[in-house]
Amino acid sequence: MDRLQAMKVFVTVVNEGSFVQAAEKLGLSPQLVSKSLSQLEEHLGVRLLNRTTRRQHLTEAGTAYYQRAQQVLADIDDLELQLSGLQHSARGVLRISAPVSFAIRHLAPLVCAFQEAYPQVVVDLQLNDRKVDIIEEGFDIALRIGKLDSSSLIAKRLAPVRLLYCAAPGYLERAGTPADMNALREHRYLHYSYMNDAVVPTARKVLLSNNGDILVEAACAGAGIALQPTFIAWDALREGRLQPILRAYEPEPIALYAVFAHRQFLASKVRSFLDFIDGYFGTPPYWDNF
Known part of the structure; x- marks a missing residue:
């Protein structure tokens, strides 16, 4: 038994969903595909596919073998590309x-x-x-x-x-600039839902969202103070629509x-x-x- 060919046959059967389609893609007969798979299962001592008249289902062992076999075949293809001087031909x-x-x-x-x-x-x-x-x-x-x-x-x-506390200049003119973390309880805070509450335990949350863009835009509109990554707030900070505050309390990056x-x-x-x-x-x- 050619173990590498049997592995390729098995992966193709799983990808194509049937013995007939796999045989057509590989240029083999369905009988040879079935025989190759049976020999592979006998060699491994496990059943890889549960077969019915209409379709087949991966067993637990089959799922594990399929995932690793894909990686092995991809690695072999990658090695052959490198050896032929085509290592840059990612595809x-x-x-x-x-x-x-x-x-x-x-x-x-x-x-x-x-x-x-x-x-x-x-x-x-x-x-x-x-x-x-x-x-x-x-x-x-x-x-x-x-x-x-x-x-x-x-x-x-x-x-x-980096994560920065920031607010619109207009909001800070109206509400004042907090001097420390305790002062956040006197301000409107715009909270990112996935952020640990321990980061801002004293904050008075008036808006919660699982999307940082919403919170940055709300902060730009003067809705309150937000703690946001610079990759989201960058444009607003650069254009002056937001102003960094509480710089001494900036969280660890x-x-x-x-x-x-x-x-x-x-x-x-x-x-x-x-x-x-x-x-x-x-x-x-x-x-x-x-």
């Missing part, structure tokens, strides 16, 4: 998950420049502020902001992210990370994107220049 679909506000404000130029450098890569960029499961949901890379929990995933730090599943099984498209985004935003990042 395929690159699935990226990214936070909504950050992506809208900062990712479009990066993605366009990346695709100009790697025209054979199709970028599937999905925006979501929740913490996606990159393996279960099929993402190659997730961009995340904050302090990361320990996990089996690999994280590459891309840029620092957090960071932007690229998170991915396996360092040793990186496909060319993933490695190329990680190399491309590394240092792209500058040191310090351009959104801290205001």
Whole structure:
């Protein structure tokens, strides 16, 4: 049994959804596809697929084998490209998950420049502020902001992210500028829902939202004080629509990370994107220049 060919047959069956379609794609007969899969299961000593007359379902062992087999086949393809001098020929679909506000404000130029450098890569960029499961949901890379929990995933730090207290000049003229954190209880505070309450325990929250852009725009309109990352508030701070306050109480910076599943099984498209985004935003990042 050719184990590599059997692995490729199995992955193709799963991707295509049937033995007949897999056989057509591989240029084999359905009988040979079925025989190859049976030999692979016998060799591994586990059942990979539960078959019915209409369709097949992955077993628990099959799911684990499928995920690893995809990585192995992609790694082999990547190695062959490198050995043939085509290591820069990244190709395929690159699935990226990214936070909504950050992506809208900062990712479009990066993605366009990346695709100009790697025209054979199709970028599937999905925006979501929740913490996606990159393996279960099929993402190659997730961009995340904050302090990361320990996990089996690999994280590459891309840029620092500063958080600033800020308010519109008009609001500060009316309500005064707080001198310390205790003074926040006398002010209107615009709270980001995902932020730990311990950061602003004395604040009087009058508006809560899970989107930082909403809070920045509300602050610009004079609704109160907001604690927001500079990558969102940058334009407003630069244009004077917002003014930084409580600088002595600025929280410790957090960071932007690229998170991915396996360092040793990186496909060319993933490695190329990680190399491309590394240092792209500058040191310090351009959104801290205001």
